[in-house]
Amino acid sequence: MSAGGRPAAQPGVRVHGATHVGSVREANEDAMIVDPAHGLYAVFDGMGGAMAGDVASQKARDVVKEYVRARRSQMEPRAMIDAALNAASAAVHAEALSRRDRRGMGTTAVVALVLDPRRMLVGHVGDSRAYLLREGRLTQLTRDHTVVAELLAQNAISPEEAEVHAYRSVLSRNLGARPETRVDIAEIALQRGDRVLLCSDGLYGFTSTEAIQQLLGSTDAPEQVAKDLIEAALRGGGGDNVTVVVIEAGVATVPRTTQLVRTTGSISWWARRERFFEAARAAGLATNPICAVLSPGEAVEIVAGNFVEALFHDLEKATTVNVWTYAENLAHGWLDRGGGWAPLRLLLDILHHSCTQVVADVRRDDAELALIVEAAVTRELTVCEMAVGGVLGERLRAIEAELVKLYGERQAASEARRVDTGKPFLDQPTMPFLRKEATSEAASPEVRPVLDAALRAAMQRERDPAVHDLLTRLHGLACEAAPTAAVTVAARDLFGVRALEERAIAPLFDALDRARRALIGAIHSSQGGAATPVQVAALRQLALAAHRLAASISGLVVEAAQPGSDKLREAVKQTSALRGQVGKNEARLAELERKFATVYDPMAGKLVDPGSSWGGSR
Amino acid sequence: MATPADHAATLESLRPVALARLVEIRGSLDHALARVTEAEAREHFDAVLRHTQAYVATWDWRLHRSFLQSYIALRAGDGMSSDDVIHVLVAVGDVVIDLVRNQLGGKPIVHELVVALAKVNAHTVRGVIDLVAEELERRRAQRDQLLRGGAP
Amino acid sequence: MTRTPAPLADRVDVLRDEVLDTAERGDRDPPGAEIFEAIVRQLAALGDSAGHGGLDLTLHDALARRLAWGDTEEVLLGDADRVFERLVKACARGLRDPEEQAAVLETASDVLTAAARIVALAAVGRAGRDRSARLREEMAQRRLRDALHEQAQTLARLEQEVKESGL
Structure with missing residues (x-):
């Protein structure tokens, strides 16, 4: 190192x-x-x-x-x-x-x-x-x-x-x-x-x-x-x-509030743990479905006890690790058993309620310390919820991924059916990269027998019918003056009805590779010794035919994928329009919310005199 | 003891500083926010801060939930997951809490306002989790339907 | 003194400017450079005792990068087509030994079909991603519609409250 x-x-x-x-x-x-x-x-x-x-x-x-x-x-x-x-x-x-x-x-x-x-x-x-x-x-x-x-x-x-x-x-x-x-x-x-x-x-x-x-x-x-x-x-x-x-x-310096939390705050929390247990018991902790396998005593001892301890350690060190771990384990344990959010929410509410009782108790002795402890404890409860939120978010992502996979598989199968439209393929605008007017040259009379011999030898060596089909097509394209249309027809026949999935497309290219290599090998061994100009000419015909065919198949795949891209583009457009609407409403809501905040008194639970506005400088 | 309206008014006085601070450190908050322009980030944080003020003034849970629902839906388009949303909104709250402590020093309202802001953070996380849990239930139902051969 | 000819890969590499038409298309990343370079690489590997074989990951990465940068599959296939055509002509002129011409043709054929396969599978991958993305868009739309619904209710309530307050 x-x-x-x-x-x-x-x-x-x-x-x-x-x-x-x-x-x-x-x-x-x-x-x-x-x-x-x-x-x-x-x-x-x-x-x-x-x-x-x-x-x-x-x-x-x-x-x-x-x-x-x-x-x-x-x-x-x-x-x-x-x-x-x-x-x-x-x-x-x-x-x-x-x-x-x-x-x-x-x-x-x-x-x-x-x-x-x-x-x-x-x-x-x-x-x-x-x-x-x-x-x-x-x-x-x-x-x-x-x-x-x-x-x-x-x-x-x-x-x-x-x-x-x-x-x-x-x-x-x-x-x-x-x-x-x-x-x-x-x-x-x-x-x-x-x-x-x-x-x-x-x-x-x-x-x-x-x-x-x-x-x-x-x-x-x-x-x-x-x-x-x-x-x-x-x-x-x-x-x-x-x-x-x-x-x-730099090295962290501990602010005064944190020092207070670590010392006096954590001590007063720990000193009031019985108050917490009492509050948790009264709020029905033991009857929560999450505690169903525990006796009432165990529920308080384990679920509330661990929380109180974790929170005490966090207050002492002013870090967030313990409460986070507590909540994460709780959420994983419960959700893994098939549990839902509602009982977990209720349990978190019980913990919150019990915290409030402890803070009220602190307030009776020291109002300022109570506010500091309340802020610190609320922060810890937030950390708890963040940990639970992480677990739920993770599960949501997993199920969305599962949904996408299931949906994708189903769509791939239905797209395969749609590719085979029966519409005359040559009428469709396709494969701009293969020039329409391009026509390969036919093999010369001296090259033709080499290609014929290679086909015979390769057919004898290969057993797979798919490879045989490709051998014949490659040979045909290499021998004749083949316009682009002929190549695309061959590609189309080979492509047939295939799902747009790797497991459906890759075998086609595998077969093409095997056929191509078999023909190349056969051309090489056709005359023995070093390559001759005739063999080179045969190889050129074959290489061109294989390239055009492979590119055509590739083009077909690209084309088959196009409608999906178009639909996606349309969907993105729709989403964007909806986002625009939500954003616009949000702006309108912000304005109304501002007005509403000036007239609503949450303590009185009613509208108040607009004269007591807090937003004078906005 | 200060009223919710007092809390909101104090936050309003801190809003320009909070905004500047949030824009400055946006790179540490989230990827999506690190990529946006300063003006976009300012607009984004300003909306969050203004809503926080309104919430501290009204403690109207339905308003908060509606805000969170729109926020999640909009931010999903920026590639933010529910976890990211929670972290960003809590981080915004934390920044404001720091500012309250640092800028208002020994003023009597400080502790109360810090508690209020800590509660906003707690409510925010709860609100997002509620929405995530609802979404999770819906997705489960869709998955089960797909497995049975129906449309998603 | 007998001069030892440079390895085949080097002599094909000399044809780079001609095959990639750099005079017309510029020397910086001319279209199809990744195809030509894969051919030269494979020719160089012919001489290695270890051999080459297998998937050319560099070609795979280079094509994936071009797709990521926004080139379409059609453009990639078009570039490959042009490189093949120009290489065949350039080699016919530049290489005398039929054995060498055969080696270049075979190698070019290997690379070109590999490129077509990579492009096709990239399109398959894109189709899969598009399907996934579409469902994700639909999920996002659902979330946005829910938010719109909630907003509409909140708007109505706030408008009413504010109206009642006489603001």
Whole structure:
């Protein structure tokens, strides 16, 4: 493991970077920048095979570093990051063009520029990520530039579909694929105690988000955190190079209110736990369906007791982990048993009601402390509900994905029926890429026997009727002067009635490949020894025929997919119109709501004199 | 003790600062918000802040629920899930709570207003969960219908 | 002294400008470059003892990226068509040895059919995604209609309340 990181030149910022080749790869194609003097931190993840990946990432690293160092004090920071990454893209692209073994190489980049201890810019291209950990909550600051992430952002697929998508690792943007690139840049307002993590996919691809959150949220110094994160990725398989840069925006100072909550607040909460149990008992905790398997005593002891304890720990440490875990386990346990939301809601209400009783008790002794405890406890109840909301949201996404899958399968089958419209295929405008007037030349008299012999030999070798059909068609197209129409008719016959699914389309291409290879093999062995000009001519005829046929089949698939795209476009238009209507109503409602708020007194439960308006300056 | 109208009026006085702060840190709140322009983000947060003020003044649950329903429906088009909605709205509430504490210092209304805003957050999460749970039931019914061979 | 001819892949690579028509289409990512490069890569691999074989992931990624950048499947197939036509002509002129011409033709045929397959399966994938997206749109529409319904009720109530207040 190599590590980088010097004492930060920027006050209030501590940083450490580390990188590891991983357990599987032979070379480290990642690169990083840890430059506290310029507030510049970055991670690059190169790609391109044959040692080109590390060339790309190192080139980009050098260009970005030099660019920022030279212009840090002169350029507007946002424009500078954009320009630096574009300069890196141009440099990698030029390098790729200069040598064949480097063609196609590229690199991702995630760059953080700390402007001051309160502000940071994050720019990125590709799927290296930046995360922010604030008050125990992990937020991904960057959105991967992968084909799948783009689809996900357009709501074209669900997160579950994204997990298994064929293009999940295909980048839609990188440095080097083109001389210029589009960079996403966001400004982050830092708070004391925030931690920002830059990393390559070798980290998040082999480590759970929960583990990243836990390790980044530890009280260890950035050096230890970086080391732990890399070890976590290695334990997860270490299937890729892994690089992390941990940036910490100052050490958190605890505000006075939090200190009060941690000391006096938590003590008064704990001291009144019996009051909580009593309230929970009176509110019918034991009769809640979630507690059905427990005795009344156990219900209070386990369900209410665990809550009181979790909340006490949270108040003491002013973090949100315990109550979150409590609520998440409760929700999972109940919903996994087939339970619904209503009993869970009721249980949360009982907990809330019991909290209110405790706060009322505190109020009798100290009104100001009661308000502080009430705010802290309400916050904890909110965290509880957020955890439950996460569990329900997860289930909703899962069932929506299931619905989409079921619906998709049914639609695919019905589309297959619709493709076979019986409409004369040649009348349909189709395959603009195959020029209508294009007609291949017929095989010459000396080539024809070679093709005939190849067909006979291939037919003897192949047993599959589907391949036989293709052998005959390829032979025919290779021998005759075939206009585009003839190719499309052949493609149409072969396509037949097929569902627009991979399992229906792929076998057609498999058969075409087998037929093509069988004919090529037969042409080669037809005259023995080195290739002759006649054989070359036969191969040319065959290659052209195979290409035209494959492209025609492909065109048919594209065409069959078109009505679905049209319908989607129409649906998107309808959704957009509805959004417009909702937005318009929302504006109208906001205006009315403002007026309503000036005349309605929730304490009196009636309309009040508009003269007591609170919104004078609006 | 201050009235709900007082709370709303205090929030109104803090709205410009809250708005500026939220626009500034939008990149830390959500991807969808990180991508929008400053003007769009301002409009978005302003609507949330104004509604929060109205809710603190009226505590009208039906209004809040209607707002949340529209918010979820609109934000879904920006690629935000119900979890994202919860996190963004709670984060907005947290930012305002921080501002109340920092800007109003020792004023007597601070603790009350912090409790009120904490309650808004709690109600918001509950409102979103209610809507998610209803949606979940509907989707389950649709799934069962599809499995039985009916139309979704 | 006998000159050793450059490997076949290198000699085909020399034809890049001609095949991709860079004079007309520019040197930066001319259309069909991914097809031509896949052919050169595969020709270079012919000499490797390890062989090549299998799916060319680089070609797969390059085509997927073009689709992601907004090129249509038709454009991709059209580019492939043009590259094939120009390559066949360029090789007929540029390569004397029939054995080499045969190797280029076979390789080009492999790459072209692979490209057609990739494009077709991408369209299949798109069709699936479109189906999913359509249902998601319908779900979103349902949510929006519910919101509209709720809004209509709230609007009516607020209008009434505000009217009664005399504002």
